[in-house]
Amino acid sequence: MQFMEADNHTCDTLMPGLRKSLAVTSLSELESEQSGAISLFRVHGGPNLVVPVSYGGTGATALEAVRAVRALGAVAPSLTVATMMHHFSVGSLFGMAEVAGTPALEAALRRIAGQRMLVASGFAEGRVGQGILAPTMQARPVDGGFVINGVKKPCSLADSMDLLTASVALPAPDGSTDLGLALLAADVDGLTVHPFWSTFALAGAQSHEVRLNDVFVGAEEVLVPQPEVIEKLLELHGVGLIWFQMIICAAYTGIASRLVHQVLERSRGSVSDRAALAVRIESAAALTEGLALRVDSGDTANDTLARALVTRYAVQDAVVRSVGQAVELLGGMAYVSSCDVAYLAAAAQAIAFHPPSRTSTAEGLLGYFAGQPLLVG
Missing domain, CATH: 1.10.540.10 (Acyl-CoA dehydrogenase/oxidase, N-terminal domain)
Structure with a gap:
């Protein structure tokens, strides 16, 4: 193969x-x-x-x-x-x-x-201290619906999205807030996109700032779950984190794989060097596939969330090391004769910036390895 x-x-x-x-x-x-x-x-x-x-x-x-x-x-x-x-x-x-x-x-x-719509994420999507359903926007009840205000940055697909989905905080009579889920058309009045992403790496991801300024939505466009349903929705926190880590691993393994493929195709370095490089990036792919098979089996419990984080950090290490070795084996002439090598190397580093960070999960993982349930955020 x-x-x-x-x-x-x-x-x-x-x-x-x-x-x-x-x-x-x-x-x-x-x-x-x-x-x-x-x-x-x-x-x-x-x-x-x-x-x-x-x-x-x-x-x-x-x-x-x-x-x-x-x-x-x-x-x-x-x-x-x-x-x-x-x-x-x-x-x-x-x-x-x-x-x-x-x-x-x-x-x-x-x-x-x-309609093959593109949906941008206004969810917390695994940020430290927040589950994926943690409200990122504020909603105020008005006649016929709600007025929503808030900011999401960076928000991928900001320029191409058809819809923005987000969790919103709804004021309750007792002064607390209830959870609401909103699905907003990208062209709704009050939704604007502003420049945010300033680096050249991954500029095509359209990761800019999305602002909602007094955006009106009809009551039927905001899902307000009943208390007993919210408990079930919160179970999606762990499932969402598992999928999030799994897709991150696949995406950045792919970016690194392009550099590895160039090394193999051009027969750069020794046979041992090339074999070691291929084994390292394929190990990242195998870890990701192993997690995917676990998900496909229906296992999305706490143990699988722990495996997802272990997989993420192991793949992150493998990607970064593979990129560094591939750039070295491709050599200086490949680096200076085209922007591609430098670009791919820079883009691959972004795997470290997706939440949750190692630091934020270290205590939770150590507790898990000591026999406690894994707690993230």
Whole structure:
């Protein structure tokens, strides 16, 4: 089997023609803010990758998803990083529909699948101290609905999103706040996008600031779960974190794999050097696939969340080391003759910046290894 053959085959099967369409464009153009990669992703069915078949989606398994994401990461890093947040948002929405579905949410989900909509994430998405459902926006009741205010930054897909999904804090009569879930059209009055991402790496992910300033939404557009349902929704916290770490691992393993593939293709370094490099990046892929198989088996309990964090940090180490070794083996002429090597090396480092950080989870992991349940955030 050739390097990444299973990943490329899975991607081509689930999103026919996408890799080929992306491959005819230079990396520098794909990674720019003006990139057309996200549009190609939509045309080739990418938005429906993890949408259930019952809603008209592709219905990829976790294993299929991580293989497809790795393959895309090796071709278009910014696209892959941007759309992993779409997959996260879509997965969260369909999970919520199972435990707190409403006719309005059901209709929205079918519209998302039918129109291949891109959904940006306004969830906390695993930030330290917050579950994925922790409110990131404030909602004020008015006649006929709510007025929402808040900011999300960075917000991937800010320029291309069709919908923004977010958790909102709803004031309760006793002065506390209740949880609400909002699904907002990108062109709603009061929603604006502002420049935020200033570095060249992953500029094509459109990770900018999204502001909601007195955005009115109808009452039917905000899901207000009953207290007994909220408990079930909170169980999605752990499931969301598992998927989040799994997709991060796949995306950045793919970015690093592009550099590894160049080393193998050009026969750089000794046979031992190349073999060691291939083994290291394939170990990262194997760890990610192992986690995906566990998810596909239906095991998303606390032990699997711990495995997800272990996998994430192990893959992070493997990616960073693989990139450094690949850059060295490719040599100085490859580095100075094209921006691609330096760009991929810089983009791959961003794996360290996705939450939760090692520091924030260290105490929880040590407690888990001492026999306690894993607590994150």
